[in-house]
Amino acid sequence: MALIEIKKLSKEYVNDTVVTPVLFDVDLKIEKGEFVAIMGPSGSGKSTLMHILGFLDRGSRGEFLFEGKDTSDLNDDALAEIRNEKVGFVFQAFNLLPRTTVLDNVVLPLLYSSRPRDTHEKMGLDALAAVDLTERVSFYTNQISGGQKQRVAIARALVNDPDVIFADEPTGNLDSKSGEAVMEILRKLNEKGRTIILVTHEQETAEYADRIITIRDGKITSDEKADGKKLEYGKKK
Amino acid sequence: MRFIYILKDAFKTLFIKKARTLLTMLGIIIGVAGVIIIVSLGVGAQSLVLSQITKLGSNLVSVLPGASDETGPPAAVFGIQIETLKFSDAEAIDKDPRLDHVLAVTAGANGNGTVVWKGESVDTAIAGITYQYPSVQDIELSEGRFFNEAEDKASAYVTVLGSSVKESLFGDKSAVGEVVRVRLNSADSSSSISLRVVGVTKEKGSSIFFNPDDQILAPLAVVQRQLLGIDHLQFIQAKIDEGVNVKPTIEGIREVLREEHKIKNASDDDFSVRDLADAVSLLTGITDALRLFLGLMASISLVVGGIGIMNIMLVTVTERTREIGLRKAVGARSFNIRMQFLIEAIIITTIGGVIGILVGSLISWLISIGAHFAGFDWVFSVPLGSIFLAVGVSVFVGVVFGYYPAAQASKLDPIESLRYE
Numbered sequence: 001m002a003l004i005e006i007k008k009l010s011k012e013y014v015n016d017t018v019v020t021p022v023l024f025d026v027d028l029k030i031e032k033g034e035f036v037a038i039m040g041p042s043g044s045g046k047s048t049l050m051h052i053l054g055f056l057d058r059g060s061r062g063e064f065l066f067e068g069k070d071t072s073d074l075n076d077d078a079l080a081e082i083r084n085e086k087v088g089f090v091f092q093a094f095n096l097l098p099r100t101t102v103l104d105n106v107v108l109p110l111l112y113s114s115r116p117r118d119t120h121e122k123m124g125l126d127a128l129a130a131v132d133l134t135e136r137v138s139f140y141t142n143q144i145s146g147g148q149k150q151r152v153a154i155a156r157a158l159v160n161d162p163d164v165i166f167a168d169e170p171t172g173n174l175d176s177k178s179g180e181a182v183m184e185i186l187r188k189l190n191e192k193g194r195t196i197i198l199v200t201h202e203q204e205t206a207e208y209a210d211r212i213i214t215i216r217d218g219k220i221t222s223d224e225k226a227d228g229k230k231l232e233y234g235k236k237k
Numbered sequence: 238m239r240f241i242y243i244l245k246d247a248f249k250t251l252f253i254k255k256a257r258t259l260l261t262m263l264g265i266i267i268g269v270a271g272v273i274i275i276v277s278l279g280v281g282a283q284s285l286v287l288s289q290i291t292k293l294g295s296n297l298v299s300v301l302p303g304a305s306d307e308t309g310p311p312a313a314v315f316g317i318q319i320e321t322l323k324f325s326d327a328e329a330i331d332k333d334p335r336l337d338h339v340l341a342v343t344a345g346a347n348g349n350g351t352v353v354w355k356g357e358s359v360d361t362a363i364a365g366i367t368y369q370y371p372s373v374q375d376i377e378l379s380e381g382r383f384f385n386e387a388e389d390k391a392s393a394y395v396t397v398l399g400s401s402v403k404e405s406l407f408g409d410k411s412a413v414g415e416v417v418r419v420r421l422n423s424a425d426s427s428s429s430i431s432l433r434v435v436g437v438t439k440e441k442g443s444s445i446f447f448n449p450d451d452q453i454l455a456p457l458a459v460v461q462r463q464l465l466g467i468d469h470l471q472f473i474q475a476k477i478d479e480g481v482n483v484k485p486t487i488e489g490i491r492e493v494l495r496e497e498h499k500i501k502n503a504s505d506d507d508f509s510v511r512d513l514a515d516a517v518s519l520l521t522g523i524t525d526a527l528r529l530f531l532g533l534m535a536s537i538s539l540v541v542g543g544i545g546i547m548n549i550m551l552v553t554v555t556e557r558t559r560e561i562g563l564r565k566a567v568g569a570r571s572f573n574i575r576m577q578f579l580i581e582a583i584i585i586t587t588i589g590g591v592i593g594i595l596v597g598s599l600i601s602w603l604i605s606i607g608a609h610f611a612g613f614d615w616v617f618s619v620p621l622g623s624i625f626l627a628v629g630v631s632v633f634v635g636v637v638f639g640y641y642p643a644a645q646a647s648k649l650d651p652i653e654s655l656r657y658e
Binding site for chain 2: 081
């Protein structure tokens, strides 16, 4: 059973009377443990696809099965619960809470979960350890670098032990060195069995993945195993 | 998300924006303080009025000319001259064997006039009363004596000066034995009479209604005939022995007066008899109504404050759109977001309410101190009920005016919010 399966998924935005189609009859299967990069130019629909897969948005037509279960009749609260328990997000702009400590940012998803309060700190520290940031726990988010911010964001995505992590242009706001460090962390998480879906328009970033899906004008135009180009960075898995 | 963490979060958020939080609170602080001040001053003023009334003398029954219903003021209060009350009525009340609880009776007619002594003059009230007046009104003298029954009956040209009148005319000198000239302040009256001072009253202290120190007392007949040119009375006052006998005696006086006036039905009464309890309930009614009215006026500022909160909360929601998007992305339900913003609003209004109570109480307290300095017997009190009401209203304002922004926040679309610049 695939972790994620979509069949003939379409999405269009309706603005007053103007209908803007974004995705056309997309079919896609992602297995547990995969590291998938979704590539495409801006406006191609890759972000919309990620939002739908990440339960932030819904398709207009078609099927979306998560762990084999249909998701079409879930209400907003149920979607919120899935976002909380099953998925984690990493955004281009980090989206950390200002004037809040690193640890408090990381445990934020736990506040909306049913996990007992006394486990939060331990889980937050474990997640920070996974991104190698234990020494910055009580720093405020404005006191750390961009690369560290994104690692905090990854720790936050990780804290509730989700099935899949979505990373939307995670290196977009970072210098290349920090970007590589962030991708390395995602790589490692994937090696430990975490499913990772990466959205990017940079070929170099996409090549950290095992599988690269290219989207153009709302359709998947290619879906292939990543080749050995990663070796160029000397970071072959 | 458990309540306590929402609360902690909200406090943190509000603390970060201290200045804005404080300014937002200001509307509620002013509104609540206003309500507290008005309620507190209302209580103070009411107790002052009541103590002033009892200062006028307890167990005192007044007869005024003209009919009145049970709760309304008699016509004489409005300055309408009614001539139905005569001296014989006072005598009847004094003598009637059925009214054995009446200790003393006095009758009176007043005017305003000028008292002159050796070039010094003072405008004051001129009260024509009978020799029993000191017993009825608990008057004490600082020098001399009150005029006696013989002088009263003989319409002797004597007077007892109020302490402040004596002060104005004679200063520290003794007034007893001196002769003052008294003239009425009305256009058609140029006649003046000379009265010999026989006594000076002890200072009694002013009440809001009248100042017993700022008057001169003279035999009723002298004032009636020589100054006012009337033969009717403006009031009769009777002192009753015990509080429990006041109500039956009022009824007794009514019967006696009906016989005197040959009136068969109570509805035809051309006089009214009342005691201080009636005046107290009348005034309490007026002050209660005033207090309610002013309290409502002050509550309007609470509404204005609430709208201020709504305004700021809407700005806050816009500012924190990305945060809301993020919270939703990591699993916050609409309910969680709504609670978060609602609780921030409620915290603002509740803390504002508490500060308002403190500020209002402080100002009321300062006013009570000022009133003491001004010589009023002012009671400082902030009724517990008003505190509960203020807190309740504050929370209510927070809920009402916080709900809309909170609902707006909870309705935000996570994707749109995350992209918000």
